[in-house]
Amino acid sequence: MPADSIADGPHVHLIPYPAWVRTEPRNADIEALRGYAISITIIAHLGTLVPEWGDWTGYFWLGGGVDLFFCLSGFLITRSLLASLQTSPAFGWYATTFWVRRIFRLFPAAVFWSTVVFFLSLAMGDLPALGLTSSLIDTWTASFFNVVNLHIYYCYTYLSDRCSGNALWHYWSLSLEEQFYLFISLNLFFVRRPKSLIILFLAGALTQAWIQRPWGGLLWFIRSDALLFGCVTALSMHHQIDARIRQYMRGHRLVAQALLGFFMTTLIVTARAQISTHYMGLVSLSAGAIVFIVASDSSYLTKARWMEWIARYAGSRSYSLYLVHLPTLALTRDATLSLASTMLERENGRMITLLVAIVAALALAEISYRFLEEPLRLFGRRITQRRSAFSLSLLSRKVPVHSIIAGCFVPTEDEKQQEVVRQERNRSGMTLDHESASSVSDTLALTQPLRQG
Template identity: 30%
Template sequence: MNNPTAANSHGFVPELEGLRGVAILLVLVSHFGLGPASLDFVSHLGLGHIGVRLFFVLSGFLITSVLLLDLDKASTGGISPSKVFYKFYASRTLRIFPIYYLTIILLYLIDFQGFRDISGWHFAYLSNLDGVRYITTDAGTILRHPSTAHFWSLAIEEQFYLLYPLLAVLLTRHTLFWVLCAAVAAAPAWRIFCIFILDPSYPHTGLMLLPGVMDSLCLGALAAIYQRGSLPIRQPMKKYIRTACTCCAIVASGLLVLYWQDTAVRLYLALFDSVLALICATVVILLVNLPGASRGSHFLRARNLRLIGRISYGLYIYHAFATHILSWLLLQVNMELQRETMLYTGLLYLMAFSLAYVSWHLIERPLLAFKPYVVSRLMTSKSVPPGKGTTQATGPQ
């Protein structure tokens, strides 16, 4: 494929790295705001929710692309599919575990805000299960540990990683396609069940468990299957993809109107994620397949945005602690700043980006240098010294 935006021989797509930058920026804006009195407004826009769903779609797309590529290489090279399985988990371990476990171990050692009481949930990647046990009151939801509440999405991805690679290795492409379609259809049904029947007092229960986000993850996976030409149905032309994206946008707008009118909030919560995930998956397909001359491609290929996407995993993990670190630093210099001012908000962003940037260069990047060596040991008989080869800087997957 002679397409400037398509994946190169290493499976790297610059636009997707930039898209990760967009996703993490949506999360940061929803948590930090944009200046005086903006935090409540941007929180109601649901930008963080959109950013997390975009992360899920990208994760489904990227890990499926890697798995299918490795399975094709294994079939042509006479390599056992089990090696693909082991290689996937070795790569994921190098990418995900180090800074996550370093963070929660540090929180445990200093017992940050009583973290030890719930540390077991986080060590076992069950933060989302603890999340649905939040205490709800008439005034709203009381988070048990607000600074680590965002780990629920990391737990969901890890739970998905435990199940999905096994299916991808064991099932045929045809069977995998229909299993993914069933999961996409089941997700909104699960959310409707949770929101209307299981726990009407807390609608987010259906959104914080793996079945409730399977449409986002699996639509990303289906986009990867489509990209590799492995769909058991006739592939639609690009104009039909654009039409589908437009229709989804119209439906999403209609659901959003219902939300703002407060007449069908629960139905909105149940259905909007599926529409949003379909839009995100369509955008991913268009970015990978269409020429890179569009304004969107140029924007996503911007150096600074791609850098943000590259360190997005660290940004997601550390950003919730920026407020506490900044407050401690201001206390050390006997300085007071009013919250939600431009200066205070700017310092929060600076703190979060500094933590993630240092983490990338001192921890994540050096560890990822061993990835080609691990891959070569598992997939071929020849080894490559650590630091050689090309690593895919696609951010958190």
């Protein structure tokens, strides 16, 4: 929405959005891909509910769902950091703004659901699918420090005789992402020639893609090729290196859609050791190609209105669904074995159990999104906005510091009005891109002291 179309009242002095800030709606194709990625990941873990299904769920290596998440995260985070660099010349300001938002965006929901699983295990004891209580305690502790990937590697390598999986092991990917965020944020700020990062990141991604990385090895748990491919896409767009390619794709939509469909297929069908020993690299290359195509926000997947609505809904709940799906599958199996042990021996009983697990996971994801993710994400943003206002207040001495601190907890009238606009857009399928347009809110926050003065 253009800056001049926002009505904040007669006493508001509006600052126009910077030219580099994207203010159009969130990329619906990316939201659709999030839904696609979580669907692949859930299918990959159906063996937790019914181990006999492992024969067909394991025919292809379905880790491509996680790799697609990685690539999307690499692209979105790099794009967000590049925007932040435009207004954050000091590293302390740049780093704290980024990490405050990351912490409130990801950490609360992850800690909440891991703690719920932990206490359920303490209350019910060792369960076959959920995992041993001792194993869950170790993973739960590692998740606080974002080192679950390293914990599993150490456990598998050095404690293999007493190392057992549990329903929190999927947190390894969240740990790897947080570690990578630290790496990419430092590189973007301190490297004087950001364009050179394109070559370095691309070389690093291609090198990893060529290396064989069996499960249990360190390289499997720190794989970042898909993340780097996403970073390369964001950097090339930022420096307009790929402008001609994107212009061609926009003029030849069928070609772009055919390529997108092809790579969404190869993300799965090439993921088999019998096809290539480098199948993990083929999967990350497919994920990189997918994100490169949809990054231009040309609605290749979501041209129809109903498809866009589904994509936005599924994408917004994908993180919470990722958190809860594996514990839900495990608990559903344990409960079924306890209450009706023969139910999982029949195929119709298995399908009923699967339906119950899916409904439960969707319900928990909705609760998580509405009452944890979204409120705390907005709270984290409000903190960074007030931090901007606090800095200006020290210079102008017009705004009491206590009112700024209190504002972290109580929305201003402007924010209430913006929330109404946001809800209207949600109902019409036009959610703002919070990752790329986050700096807009910071810019508007700088006007708060002027409004109150």
